[in-house]
Amino acid sequence: MKEKNEFNFAQRWVTSLARESNGPSKFKTQAVIWGIVGLMIFGIIGSTPWLWDYKLARDINKAEENISSLREISTQVSKMNALKKEVQEEQQTLNTIQKSTHDPGSVLDKLKGMLPIGTIINSFALQENSVALSVSVPNPVDVARLWVSLRDSGMFQEVNLQNVSLQDKVQSLNLNLLLK
Structure with a gap:
């Protein structure tokens, strides 16, 4: 079989370009473009001051919650120390009573x-x-x-x-x- 050679170079050039534009390189360039656009959008959103203020306020609230839970623990520890001191005083009183009261x-x-x-x-x-x-x-x-x-x-x-x-x-x- 004979292959038909086309001598219309312009048409051959257009068909080869059409084949190349539908190939994987077009997908790669679109993915890179979308990635760059996404990074730019993320950079713009990340650099806005209201988002940083929101993040800082949220971090401050978390820190205050941790501090308030520690305050509760601190009050419980001080109550426990007061109770221990009271128990020691009562134990000393009991020992004094036992020493003074002989069988x-x-x-x-x-x-x-x-x-x-x-x-x-x-x-x-x-x-x-x-x-x-x-x-x-x-x-x-x-x-x-x-x-x-x-x-x-x-x-x-x-x-x-x-x-x-x-x-x-x-x-x-x-x-x-x-x-x-």
Whole structure:
């Protein structure tokens, strides 16, 4: 087959241009143009002051919300610290009350362990920080033992015996002792 050659160069040139204009290069140029136009529009919108003001106002509102939540936490922490301090004060008060209030049974049991053999307790009274004690001691040696055991017990501040008879007979002693 013979190929028909066209000698109309102008028409051949127009047809080749038409083929090229419908090709992928036209799509590429349109995409680049749209990209440049989009960037220009984005640049224009981004550079307008009202958008920056809006963004700054929004950022300030977010920061204020964070600060207000921290203020709430700060008030809760201060309340917690106040409550801890109150609990410590009440604990100290409770400890003071417990120290000043002694169980008479335990104090009496400790006293019985310190008494010499043959000593009889006639009366026992426990007050806030003192013990009133009336005892009958069989002889003066036991009076000395009683005095030493009360002094060395560590329960009382000071142990004083006012009147002690050196006669070998039963002695009644009235003691007022301050608890430590």
